[in-house]
Amino acid sequence: MCAGSGICATVTTPSNAAAQNQILSFSGYTWRVRSGYGGPGPNDWDTANVWLDKKGYMHLKISKVDGRWRCAEVETTQHLGFGRYQFQVIGALDRLDRNVVLGLFNYPTQDIGVDASNEIDIEFANWGNPDYPPGNYTVWAAEANLKPRHYAFDFSLPSATSTHRFTWTKESVYFQSLSGRRNNNLAEFAHWTFHPKAYEQLIPQNPLPIHINLWLYQGQEPTDNQPVEIVIKQFSFIPE
Secondary structure, eight states, rough: BBTTTOOOOOOOOGGGSSSSEEEEEEETTTEEEEEEEEETTTEEOOOGGEEETTTOOEEEEEEEEEEEEEEEEEEESSOOEEEEEEEEESSSSSOOOTTTEEEEEEEOOTTOOOTTSSSSEEEEOOTTTTSSSEEEEEEESSSTOOOOEEEEEEOOOOOSSSEEEEEEOOOOOEEEESSSSOSSTTEEEEEEOOOTTTTTHOOOOSSOOEEEEEGGGOOOOOOOOEEEEEEEEEEEEEEE
16 A cells, blocks of 8 residues: 555555465465455465475465465464564566565454554565665554555666565564575665654554565556466574
8 A cells, every 4th residue: 555645565464364274384384375355455366376396495476366466465374573684585676567466474363453653664666666676675564553664765686586575673663675585684775764752552462474475556456467376485583
């Protein structure tokens, strides 16, 4: 969604609102695969659009089936708390179609909060506007109805592999993006720190499940009418 003037970020209808009929084991965690119809978008979500290859990498795909575009989303069955979250990704994130969104984020269950709260996002999207920077970091407040804090950035990847992480503490969130497969701070091309005084209101304070999704902004089809596939090589979490 777009929050305020020119600021766009994901507000997701959580996947527990849809039927869950597939479970995957990836990077040491158990993930539910989403199916059904709903936001963001809204879109159709298809379990066939998520799979693991022989190397154990997770693939997410947007594809057209029987005249309808289908998207992909997974979420961990476990709630994770403060610490460092890292995603190693294969895909041309700097050249996604303007209607395609990749989200790497946590999101509240109904007992924690409502839409537009308690969420930390790394997203790659132009939000339908090819002139909008494709990199997006966003923090949605712990308290509902407060404005999210957002940082957008442009970038160009030298190769298809990149690493993205956020470090979440009770007082701050630190984001990083790096080219290549990294476990260090080399080849960083973007970073942002959100460290507000009113951190208890503005930063999520409860453990949350992790989501990864690949979807179509406002449910609009890719402008090139082509399927999209992204590979997650690895997800890791280091508790604080």
